[in-house]
Amino acid sequence: RHGDDKPEGGVEVARDVKIGVILGYTGPIESLTPDMAAGAELAMKEVNDSGAFMDGLKVTPVRGDTTCTDAQAATATTERLITSDKISAIVGGDCSGVTTAMLENVALANGVVMISPSATSPALTTVKDDGLFFRTAPSDARQGQVVTDILMDRGIKTAAMTYTNNDYGKGLADSIKANYTAAGGTITINIPHEDGKADYSAEVGSLAQAGGDILIVAGYLDQGGKGIIQTSLDNGAFDRFFMPDGMIGDSLPEAIGPALNGSIGDFPGTDSPGAATFQSMASDAGFKGDGPFAPESYDAAALIMLAMQKAKSTNSQDFKGYIEGIANAPGEKVYPGELGKALKMIDQGTEIDYVGASAVELVNGGESAGNYREIEVQNGENVTVKFR
Amino acid sequence: MNMRVIAVFALMGILLAIVGMVQSWNVAFNILNLCVISAIMTLGVNMQWGYAGLVNFGVMGFVAVGGLAAVVIAMPPVEAAWQAGGGRLMLGFGVMAVVIAVATAFWRMTKHRLSRRARYIIMAAILVLGYGLVRYITDAAVVAIEAVEPAKSGYLGGFGLPILLSWAVGAVVAGIVAMLVGRIALGLRSDYLAIATLGISEIMIYILKNEDWLARGVKNVSGLPRPVPYEIDLQQKAWLNQLAETSGQSLANASSIIVKLCYLSLFVAVLVGLFWLAEKALRAPWGRMMRAIRDNEVAAEAMGKDVKGRHLQIFILGSAVLGLAGAMLTTLDGQFTPHSYQPLRFTFLVWVMVIVGGSGNNYGAIIGGFIIWFFWIEAEPIGLWLMDALTAGLDADSPLRVHLLESAAHTRLMTMGVIMLLVLRFSPKGLIPEAKR
């Protein structure tokens, strides 16, 4: 696991390409990141197995820890991966705070492409990024509209809401509230919850008293979000929930059981078969493909490699310009498991439209546009009932 | 004794040099910069604990206050937000000040005139009414401010002044906060004081997280102006291109190193200055008095030392240093993210630095900051390397090896723990113990 000794830049003589997978393997979201990393690494393995990448170059993932909260540790790790391990691009970071720090303090200075699978903060839209920063996670603004549509179509006029107290949760909750109220709904109460805390009875108590036809839980499915749902069900505060993207995954209905039946949610994706394919690929590879941001991670890695292929270069400055074109129409649609095919098509000069596991569509200089599936839990499973 | 100081610092230099050569100089300087900031934090804690025996577990809060100062000083004001509710908010604060003034004046003036019960009741009434009034004024203002482009600003912004100024302001503001905290909590004994300060700092962080008008709360403020040039601007400069060429470095590398050196010189200047002041104080009768108070408060009090006053003094000074470090850190990060203020990172880790380095001793505090930060960052590659080495004999995809390498991130914690335990085992009083004078 030593980097090649040739200095970077200039003619590409490297035998392999390294891509950093920089996520919070320790810290508050440590339980999400293994699946995310596995997603990204699955894409790399697929590319390697195809043998079609840049005349047989191999891609190696290099993991680095952001801790999710400690910007200093995240920058140091990124610095090390870029300058010492000589990675050519980054899948990461995860939490918006550390992602911004990594971008502004290291990636930008070194001119390295970063695709974050999970940072959703609107502030990242406008950050000065030299065209180097992208994300495959959809922005909150669009989701607020989708949530409102789903609720209104089902005639749900009042809702209580709680969000995880970070930029993702807060941004999403703000957006839902604005859209929903404008559409004539009432948010009876809107309160944050902290992830990883010991007890959520107080939050649930308040939510229950405010009441509402449904409880919107804008959190993470294996963090506080789950705690809130569990507690609400336990003391009979709510029996129906709305679950935005962070809450959708098989593990939740599994853990909660039949009580979750009838709850609804939304999740990025089109009617494309991408998500399902990815899920079965993931379970073959031994990880959960439906966890929050695992598909996005796969897509982030895939986009990087496809763009490299198109630019015929692993230098970020060369390939950063191709990422958006590959992600968006027009072109041949590409799904998970078809990366090898896609690489060959690129070589042949065929235009491609990477759909991937999360139906990425990049807008606004590098954000996911976001198509959504409407989910309903039926018989202990997340079932897609509609596309929006 | 002196030999030991030199040896330990030399060791530290060698470690950094190894990182520079094996990994990269950028990594080495990145670590060094944070070592220096950590050392300033440990100086602050060491003043409180090492000199005076005060257990301040509120490090996190004071560092955050310093960071907030950086935002308030350096960010440009958000005109629209000021128009939307700035005036009203300020009015609210004005009213708050008046309420507090009235309450204290009432409390002072009625000391011997009214019955205790009447005093309490009227006081409570004043406070409740005042609180209501203030909330009435500010709530609307806050809503208005936070509604101004919530995705991008939604706060008042700052004063748009040079960010270096915030270092001093951060120190002063942290000092003022410390004065308030100290008045409440300093009467408590060690463990109680520890948890009380920790609690108060949690409260401070919660305010920062939830009061969006102040610094955007959990939505973070990023893109703070820098006191040093940007790498990409440097990369346009002819002299740097030349330099990079002659030294054989890539342009990106060279520019990053230059930026880091700029920061480093600022940080080192602060550290040296503080060190000089602290060392002077510790060696003066002032330091002797502080140590006496630490040893035995009752006796010190009987020897004419105003123990309470001195505790407050050192609490304020130490916290101001923490505030300064906080502002420096935020400057270096270029962003302010309330989420990152976790007890583990800012309270526990800094305490580990102080104890491992050797409390009551400024050299010790500094080296503790250096060593522990170094391993905090390098534990990850060390752990990874360890796992790799340990399992080298195993088949490349034997399940054990795969599992071990997969969980390698957690070796970061384990390595950190083991290093701490080893260091404290072999020098239980810290790397550089308190010197006898």
Added chain:
Amino acid sequence: MSFLIGKDMVAGYGGATILKGCTIGVEQGEIAVIVGPNGAGKSTAMRALFGLLDLTSGAVMMDGQDIGALKPQMRVQLGMGFVPQTANIFTELSVEENLEMGAFLHPDDFADAEEQVFELFPILREKRHQLAGELSGGQRQQVAVGRALMTEPKILMLDEPTAGVSPIVMDELFDRIIDIAHQGIAILMVEQNARQALEIADKGYVLVQGENRFTDSGKALLADREVRQTFLGG
């Protein structure tokens, strides 16, 4: 050879050697008293005898056996009881619990022994449920001695048992010590109330700078002009 004897003891703390080859011994049924200036090493000698401090050279023998290698708790089991000069009570335990800890090794006859202590120090009966740390200086001293008496020792070592106790209690205490000695117990005691102590002593040691300066019977030492002038305050 005495029942308990520390022979040619050399010991110290870290760098400094405090005991420079002093010898101290006591017979069963006998009272031996150590006197000397402050810092002479009296307490250090006691601690060394008890194994709280390692000897650099010399030996500690009890009943003809070398007990130098035994840990303090083992010596307690052999029947040594000790009242240190400072930190000699459990401040956070009640008076009664202090006594109970004294009887830790023989809990069966606790009630009797406790009764005896209460008879000797009546004030402790009143204060039995109070924390020992809240007592007055003299009361603490009484608790300390009481705790040691509870261990039912074969040899009782007391480091300044009368410091801070009132005259009436001091007299009682000395009387009691004589009684105990009459039961065949060996008593070794450091005292600054030297004249009263030497009066009842069978043997007296004057320790100066870690060495034996004078050794004689209590009476003889009291009679010695030089000893009185330089060590007993005239």
Added chain:
Amino acid sequence: MVDIINALVLIANFIVVPGLTYGCQLGLGALGITMIYSVLRFSNFAHGEMMSFGAMTTILMTWWMQAQGISFGAVPTALFALPFGIVAVIALTLTADRLVFRYYRSIKAPPVTMLIVSMGLMFFLGGLIRFIIGPDDQNFFDGQRFIINARQFKEMTGLNEGLAIKTTQGMTLILAVLMVGFVFWFLRHTRTGKSMRAYANNEDLALLSGINPERVILVTWVITAFLVTLAGTLYGLDKSYKPFTYLSLLLPIFASAIVGGIGSPIGAILGGFVIAFSELTITFAYKRVLGYLLPQSLEPQGLMQLLSTDYKIALSFLILVLVLILKPTGIAGGKVI
């Protein structure tokens, strides 16, 4: 009349039951902290991870039992796996003491050194646990979930409001009270217990009284192992097991121990209740309660919340600080057992 009962049930369901449970969970943790503090004289920051370790071994054992097809009907299997967890934690604590803490005791290191050392252990254990079981959420509850659930309650009583009590809540309450009683009695009234306090107070003098320090330390760790395993497992059963939460749990546990008065077993439980109930009662929205109690015309419009849950955790610390200002050594006047 029915309205009043409805209001009471509402309060019971959303405040009393969760408050009691959470309070007991904190209290059990705090009891362990207090145990170590009062005998070994340091604040054990590895406590959360020890709880996590105990829960983890219990989970592994539970899985094994479930795999063997062993089950106990309505009673959670974990309860039977608990003894194995305890044995494992005893082994852990004794090893940790042997390899780590013993040395610092022997050189009479000051309490903060011990505290920092325990942080080192915390890091190590944290890593080890994630290494073994991973950072994920683990659900290991089986058996009957509710003693009574909200719907059953409504049907039974015909009231508007439901009351739910989970099996784990019942278990937690009973076990916590038993453990506190036991520890209090043990330290207060047994000879071993008293000798532990004596050792803590004055080690040298304890030696002189014939108390064997090795034994005292052994007993302390064994009891602590009982406490941490029980606390960790009950917490994991009631909420769910996830390594990271045990780190977050550390702060409220310490807060409980301190509010109650560190060193006092009764204080530990009291402190747990103060922290738990202060969060619940002050952030609770009393709208519906008042709706039942007040005549229709006065029915409140707002949520009738004293403080938003935004500040829930800050609030528990605020209470902590207030208690300490009024009673600087905690409610039960700590340090004295």
Added chain:
Amino acid sequence: MISVKNLVKTFGGIRAVDGASMTIAEGSITGLIGPNGAGKTTLFNVVAGVYQPDAGQVMLGGDDITGLPPHELFHRGLLRTFQIAHEFGSLTVRENLMMVPSPQAGENLLNVWLRPRRIRTEEHSIAQKANDVLDFLQLAGLADEYAGNLSGGQKKLLELGRTMMVDARIVFLDEVGAGVNRTLLKTIGDAILRLNRERGYTFCMIEHDMDFIARLCAPVIVMAEGSVLAQGTAKEVKANPQVIEAYLGTGSRHRKQRA
């Protein structure tokens, strides 16, 4: 100089000081004796500001000093020693003495940073004084030892030494003699007399050594159960049957047997 009126101090149910009244005349060496637990130390602690009294009043000169914190009393010239030695364990013996004079210019941080010269001269003279005191107490050889490492008696000497570092108006000595070698105690007695005569110190001392009391003190106040039992010269007090009953006793059994 000091007058105490109806002082009461309780701990829970225990009335440690129970309505004690006394005056300590300017320039006197007043002895305070009484059985263990009579409340002597507690009285000292109340007068010296360590405890707040539950009732009663303490006057120094003409001023009411009830409840003033100890450090202010120090500045008014009231010094005290502790029965159970309160040394500064991690300071050296010399530093223990040097920290006493208050206020020192070097205790002000601005002076520390801006006027090093002034501090140096000040330190020089304080060190000089400390060395003199150490010589007197026969502790000179231990000047650079940590005070925590002193023997029991040496710590008591250090307690006394601290009061000799500054010019006090009144000094409260709580059993300075306990644990101190009797020959040395005689010298200390001489010093107390000298300080009293030459420098006009007022002393109030608790002691159980009646010879020592008789040599130095006039008057002698006897406390019992929290209040004053008797007062007079040493001789009068010794002859007082109540005092004999409560405090002095009638001598030891064995002595009587032998006599």
